[in-house]
Amino acid sequence: MDYISTVSWSHLQPFVISLFIMISSFTIIIKAFRNHSIDKSKLPPGPKPWPIVGNLPEIVARRPVFRWIHNLMKEMNTEIACIRLGNVHVIPVTCPTIACEFLKKYDADFASRPLTMATDIMSGGYVTIAVVPFGEQWKKMRRIFVNDLFSSLRHQWLQDKRNEEADNITFYVYNQCNNVKDGGLVNLREVSQHYSCNLTRKLIFNTRYFGNGREDGGPGLEEVEQVNAIFTLLKHVYAFSVSDYVPLLRMFDLDGHKSKVMKGMKIMEKYHEPMVEERMKQWNDGSKSVEEDLLDVMISQKDDSNNPILTKKEIKALTTELMLGGADNPSNAVECALAEMLNHPDVLQRAIEEVDNVVGKERMVQESDIPKLNYVKTCVREAFRLHPVVPFNPPHVSMRDAMVGEYFIPKGSHVLLSRIGLGRNPKVWNEPYKFKPERYLQNDGSMIVLSEPSLKFISFGIGRRGCPAIVLGSTMTVMLLARLLHGFTWSKPPNVSSINLAKSNSGGMLLEPLVLEAKPRLPSKLYYM
Structure with missing residues (x-):
C-alpha cells in the first residue's frame, strides 16, 4: 500500500504543481485588472515588469536582492522606486x-505589515506585535508593551538584571584574555551576540543559562544552539521569497x-515552552505570586474581570519575538563600531579617554x-x-x-525604508562612507541619543511601528561598548594591518567575525563578580 501511494504521488506531483501554478496565475491575472486602473505615470519610477509575474524573475536571478x-x-537616479x-x-x-x-x-496609512510564510510561523499565527498586521491584536x-513591559518604571525595575549581564x-572577556590556548584573542561577534541574548534571556526568564552554563561566564551548548537559531530566523524573517508574492x-x-524557519522555531520552542509551562503552573497553583521577570509580568496581566489578558499561545510566541528583537541590532552595532575604531586609532583613543575621564579606573562603567558618554554614543550612532x-x-x-509627495502609492504596497540608502545618502551626509563620530557633536554639549526622528538613518525606527524598547536597546548597546572600551585594551591580531569591513551577502554583518587581541587595563579585582 505504501509503494502504491508513493508511485501515485510521484505521478501526480507534476500535475498538482502545474495546477497550483495555473491557479496562482489566474489569481494574479484577476488582481492585475486592478493594476490597469492605476495611473502608471504617477507611480514611482521602476523597472518594466513582466506580464503577470512582474519583476519576480529578477529577484530570483539577481541575488542578493537588496x-x-x-x-x-x-542607475535610475531616484530616491524612491516601484518594483x-x-x-x-x-x-x-x-x-x-x-x-x-x-x-x-501618513503614518496611520502605512501602519500594517505583510503576511509572509516566515512571519506567520515565527509569530504563532500573528499573535505578537512586531510582524502583526494592523488591527485589534x-x-x-x-498597549502591553508600552504600559507594562517597557515602561520607564519597568526599565528601572530590571536594572539589576542588566547590571548582572554587563x-x-x-x-568572560577577562577570562578570554587570560586564555593561553587562544592567545588572548577574543571573538567580538560571539561576545556581542551572547551578551545581547544573555541579557534578553535574563529579562524574560531570569536566567543566563538553559543548562549548567560555564564557569568562565561564556555560553553553554544550549545557548550557542539558541543563538544560532535566533540568527537563522532573523535572516529569513523578511527574505525576498517568491512564495510570499x-x-x-x-x-x-x-x-x-x-524548512529552515521550522527548524529554528523547534529549537526556540525546545527551550522556551517548558519554562513557560512550568511558570504558568506555578502562578496557577499559587506557589508563585511575585513578579521577578518579564515572563511573570506577561502571565500576571489581568483584565477588569480578573481574567488573564494573554493566552498561553500569546505568551509563548512573545518570548520568541522578544529574544529575536534583542539580538541583532545592539550586537552588530558594537561589533562594527569596534571594527571601525581599530581602523581609526584616533577615534578609539578619544572614546577611551572619555570613559576614563568620566569613570576613572577604580570602578567599572555603570x-x-x-x-x-557623549562621544561613545556618537560612535554607536555612526555604526x-x-x-x-x-x-x-x-x-x-x-x-x-x-x-506621498508626487507619487501614487496603491493600497497593499510594501514600503521598504532602506537603512543602507538613508544612512549613506550623499545628498544628506558629507563623506557618507567615512566613519566620523564627531559629525554628531554639538557646540552646546547637548546630550547625544541613539534615536533619529528625522530618519537620516534608522536605529530603532519611529512611528506606530517603531521599536517600543528604544530605551532598553540604547542602554544595552552603549553599555556593552563602554564596558569593552573601559575594561580592555584592543589591538589587531598579528599580521593584520587593517580590519576587513567587507559585508556578508545578507548586507548587514561583517563578512568575517571581528577577532581582536585584548588585555585587561583595570585592577584585576574589578573583573570578578
Missing part, C-alpha cells in the same frame, strides 16, 4: 524627507526557507555614566548609520491608496 534594488535605484513582484508594488525609499512622509505625515500588544560579559506556492518551499544590521526596515503595508 543589492540589485540599490544598484537599480542608483512589482507578482501583484505587490514594492516601494524602496532612500530619501529621509520621503521616509518621514511615510512614517510621520496589534493594538492589544502595543558584569558577566566583562568577566505568490502565496499558493508556499506549500512547495521552493527556496528552502520554510548605566548612570551613560548620559556623560548604526554606516553599518545597519539589515538593508531594509521591516515592510510597512499601505492600508489605502495614498499620494
Whole structure:
C-alpha cells in the first residue's frame, strides 16, 4: 500500500504543481485588472515588469536582492522606486524627507505589515506585535508593551538584571584574555551576540543559562544552539521569497526557507515552552505570586474581570519575538563600531579617554555614566548609520491608496525604508562612507541619543511601528561598548594591518567575525563578580 501511494504521488506531483501554478496565475491575472486602473505615470519610477509575474524573475536571478534594488535605484537616479513582484508594488525609499512622509505625515496609512510564510510561523499565527498586521491584536500588544513591559518604571525595575549581564560579559572577556590556548584573542561577534541574548534571556526568564552554563561566564551548548537559531530566523524573517508574492506556492518551499524557519522555531520552542509551562503552573497553583521577570509580568496581566489578558499561545510566541528583537541590532552595532575604531586609532583613543575621564579606573562603567558618554554614543550612532544590521526596515503595508509627495502609492504596497540608502545618502551626509563620530557633536554639549526622528538613518525606527524598547536597546548597546572600551585594551591580531569591513551577502554583518587581541587595563579585582 505504501509503494502504491508513493508511485501515485510521484505521478501526480507534476500535475498538482502545474495546477497550483495555473491557479496562482489566474489569481494574479484577476488582481492585475486592478493594476490597469492605476495611473502608471504617477507611480514611482521602476523597472518594466513582466506580464503577470512582474519583476519576480529578477529577484530570483539577481541575488542578493537588496543589492540589485540599490544598484537599480542608483542607475535610475531616484530616491524612491516601484518594483512589482507578482501583484505587490514594492516601494524602496532612500530619501529621509520621503521616509518621514511615510512614517510621520501618513503614518496611520502605512501602519500594517505583510503576511509572509516566515512571519506567520515565527509569530504563532500573528499573535505578537512586531510582524502583526494592523488591527485589534496589534493594538492589544502595543498597549502591553508600552504600559507594562517597557515602561520607564519597568526599565528601572530590571536594572539589576542588566547590571548582572554587563558584569558577566566583562568577566568572560577577562577570562578570554587570560586564555593561553587562544592567545588572548577574543571573538567580538560571539561576545556581542551572547551578551545581547544573555541579557534578553535574563529579562524574560531570569536566567543566563538553559543548562549548567560555564564557569568562565561564556555560553553553554544550549545557548550557542539558541543563538544560532535566533540568527537563522532573523535572516529569513523578511527574505525576498517568491512564495510570499505568490502565496499558493508556499506549500512547495521552493527556496528552502520554510524548512529552515521550522527548524529554528523547534529549537526556540525546545527551550522556551517548558519554562513557560512550568511558570504558568506555578502562578496557577499559587506557589508563585511575585513578579521577578518579564515572563511573570506577561502571565500576571489581568483584565477588569480578573481574567488573564494573554493566552498561553500569546505568551509563548512573545518570548520568541522578544529574544529575536534583542539580538541583532545592539550586537552588530558594537561589533562594527569596534571594527571601525581599530581602523581609526584616533577615534578609539578619544572614546577611551572619555570613559576614563568620566569613570576613572577604580570602578567599572555603570548605566548612570551613560548620559556623560557623549562621544561613545556618537560612535554607536555612526555604526548604526554606516553599518545597519539589515538593508531594509521591516515592510510597512499601505492600508489605502495614498499620494506621498508626487507619487501614487496603491493600497497593499510594501514600503521598504532602506537603512543602507538613508544612512549613506550623499545628498544628506558629507563623506557618507567615512566613519566620523564627531559629525554628531554639538557646540552646546547637548546630550547625544541613539534615536533619529528625522530618519537620516534608522536605529530603532519611529512611528506606530517603531521599536517600543528604544530605551532598553540604547542602554544595552552603549553599555556593552563602554564596558569593552573601559575594561580592555584592543589591538589587531598579528599580521593584520587593517580590519576587513567587507559585508556578508545578507548586507548587514561583517563578512568575517571581528577577532581582536585584548588585555585587561583595570585592577584585576574589578573583573570578578
